[in-house]
Amino acid sequence: MKRREFLHYTGLGLGAGLLSQIPIIGKAVPLEAPWYAIDVAKKKELADVALNAARSKGATYTDVRIGRYLNQFIITREDKVENVVNTESYGIGIRVLANGSWGFASTDQMDKDSIARAAATAVAIAKENARLLTTPVQLAPQKGYGEVSWKTPIEKNAFDVPVKEKADLLLSVSDVAMKGGADYVGSFMFLVNEQKYFASSDGSYIDQDVHRIWPTFQITKIDKATGKFETRNALSSPRGMGYEYMIPRESDKIHGVTTLYRDRYDMLEDARLAGTQVGEKLKAKSVEPGKYDLVLDPSHLWLTIHESVGHPTELDRVLGYEANFAGTSFLTLDKWESKKFQFGSPLVNIVADKTQPGSLGAVGYDDEGVATQKWDLIKDGVLVNYQAIRDQAHIIGLKQSQGCCYSQSWSDVQFQRMANVSLQPGAASLTPAELIKNVERGIFIAGDGSFSIDQQRYNFQFGGQLFYEIKNGQIVGMLKDVAYQSNTQEFWNSCKAIADKRDYRLGGSFFDGKGQPSQVSAVSHGSATARFNGVNVINTARKI
Structure with missing residues (x-):
């Protein structure tokens, strides 16, 4: 891996x-x-x-x-x-x-x-x-x-x-x-x-x-x-x-x-x-680079959540335990201690949840024998917690583990692994079609594709499977050669609308890799369709 x-x-x-x-x-x-x-x-x-x-x-x-x-x-x-x-x-x-x-x-x-x-x-x-x-x-x-x-x-x-x-x-x-x-x-x-x-x-x-x-x-x-x-x-x-x-x-x-x-x-x-x-x-026509409002389907957004939220909130990365292999995190302890680090816009509420039915990470007890639970990571846009296991809990003042320890098999030692990390749907009644109506110049993206993100899970680039041009609130045709670039804090602060719970869906992967020796784990990420304003889009077919 x-x-x-x-x-x-x-x-x-x-x-x-x-x-x-x-x-x-x-x-x-x-x-x-x-x-x-x-x-x-x-x-x-x-x-x-x-x-x-x-x-x-x-x-x-x-x-x-x-x-x-x-x-x-x-x-x-x-x-x-x-x-x-x-x-x-x-x-x-x-x-x-x-x-x-x-x-x-x-x-x-x-x-x-x-x-x-x-x-x-x-x-x-x-x-x-x-x-x-x-x-x-x-x-x-x-x-x-x-x-x-x-x-x-x-x-x-x-x-x-x-x-x-x-x-x-x-x-x-x-x-x-x-x-x-x-x-x-x-x-x-x-x-x-x-x-x-x-x-x-x-x-x-x-x-x-x-x-x-x-x-x-x-x-x-x-x-x-x-x-x-x-x-x-x-x-x-x-x-x-x-x-x-x-x-x-x-x-x-x-x-x-x-x-x-x-x-x-x-x-x-x-x-x-x-x-x-x-x-x-x-x-499809090749995309013109520039700033677009992005409307991201859950079939795409799960991967962005995984890389830019799930990994940087793993406490072992924050503490540098993964620095030699899979990176660290920009979400350092001082940001959490301040209780006011604006990770995203006030609409952004992200939870870790090992109990969610139908998710890949759902179990009754983790591999340390701790009953699984659900907890806030980002509340109203502010960083409020991490993901921690029994030998890390005291570092952030927890009295018990959050139940997110896992091993890929009986022959591998268990360690901290990502819980299901999900963006909560919007509170107001809003469908994806209604969300698109407010977009003058945008792109709708469905499905996951190539991606790149730095060691601190901060600067990133994501592609997808399907790209549709939005003009004056209407989808007008398919695009290709699309990827968007941002940094994690800028991206999540650009979140301006999230569809309601009727549109909430899960994405995920069997093969989240981490550790030395490397192990994989299965994890899901849920969301409803969400809109992010003014995101930089590049044309992947053009030479720089």
């Missing part, structure tokens, strides 16, 4: 090459492998082995994560199924505090002796780390929950849907897009089931069953006369849902420049529109 960026795979092209770039955890298993869950009593028995072994070796705190991770990948290209892969990973990770320092060890040998040895290794590592320690780890207190459980509230388990049914849907996507004018189509479906068991010396035994799904495609059309081509990626959002996400409901339909759904996804309708729109992109 490259530094300073998370893996946004829809922009890399689909097919077998995509599968090779996804961080697959585990080994391939037969398609007919049963998707069973391990008995909770057995997991508790194994967790107690680790807890007791660590305590006997001198650990003052221990947490244990037993994980069984199931992934399924289905990839098609035009009229062919290119690949179907199931993977499974099962093991245990043990984290301890000893002599004031962290230690961690893991094993996929799930017998009691191997687990006890891993616990002893974790303690030994902690004691060695303590030799270099200057300040002992200070954990926020956390009362144990006893034996509890949580499950993603799915309606239809995607792993129970026959592979043929899912592959047929992807092939139908290709058929619809090619009938609409596309020359090449690649489609992809990625399913995740994390069966996670957490136990700690605080007295928690937490069993969780997490489900996620991501359907997407990329289509390409070539101008036969010139050899030029354009692409259009799916406007889908990966979600923390079951296969019901793939079953659209009329009540969820959002009518606009392109037809989308609030909590469901009509993949065939998106492909039909994409087949037409990619042809329009070939004929």
Whole structure:
């Protein structure tokens, strides 16, 4: 994974090459492998082995994560199924505090002796780390929950849907897009089931069953006369849902420049529109650089939120813990302490939320056994909080963790990861169409594209999938070669209108990269359509 960026795979092209770039955890298993869950009593028995072994070796705190991770990948290209892969990973990770320092060890040998040895290794590592320690780890207190459980509230388990049914849907996507004018189509479906068991010396035994799904495609059309081509990626959002996400409901339909759904996804309708729109992109006029009012659809705005709000409010970045790899943050502690740093306009209210149904980051408890929650990051435009975990909470005066600790697997140590970070919809009744009516010279942008942002998450540039020119309150045609540039504070202070909750939608990514060694996490970002006035737009096709 490259530094300073998370893996946004829809922009890399689909097919077998995509599968090779996804961080697959585990080994391939037969398609007919049963998707069973391990008995909770057995997991508790194994967790107690680790807890007791660590305590006997001198650990003052221990947490244990037993994980069984199931992934399924289905990839098609035009009229062919290119690949179907199931993977499974099962093991245990043990984290301890000893002599004031962290230690961690893991094993996929799930017998009691191997687990006890891993616990002893974790303690030994902690004691060695303590030799270099200057300040002992200070954990926020956390009362144990006893034996509890949580499950993603799915309606239809995607792993129970026959592979043929899912592959047929992807092939139908290709058929619809090619009938609409596309020359090449690649489609992809990625399913995740994390069966996670957490136990700690605080007295928690937490069993969780997490489900996620991501359907997407990329289509390409070539101008036969010139050899030029354009692409259009799916406007889908990966979600923390079951296969019901793939079953659209009329009540969820959002009518606009392109037809989308609030909590469901009509993949065939998106492909039909994409087949037409990619042809329009070939004929679109190139944008004239200058200042524009931007009307940003949630399918686009989520990425700007992720990069310019989500990352700079991560407390470990603020403290410089990520400086060697993925950057720091311009939102330094003095700005928060002032209680008056104007991050954005008074309309801008941004929350972190690990409880939001349907989101990628929704779980009942984080990987430190802390019940998840929702809290303000930006209130009425002012920076009011960060994202922190148990060993950071005291730094900003919190009495408990905010529940945003995560590890990509049982074999990786958990650390601070981004919660779902979302822009709240406007309080006044306002539709996207009404919002556009007030724009004299502007651009409507849908879908995410290329981006660039500096190490402090301050100066940035964003592209997109679809660009429409707005003149005197009306959309008059498609544009291309569009990207906008700004800095985070200037951009969010230019926010002058936000549509109401009827338009609120989630976007997100499975592959938010961070840490050394690098890990990925899944995170969603919600918003309604919003308008930003006087933003600098450049033409990406013109030489500087």
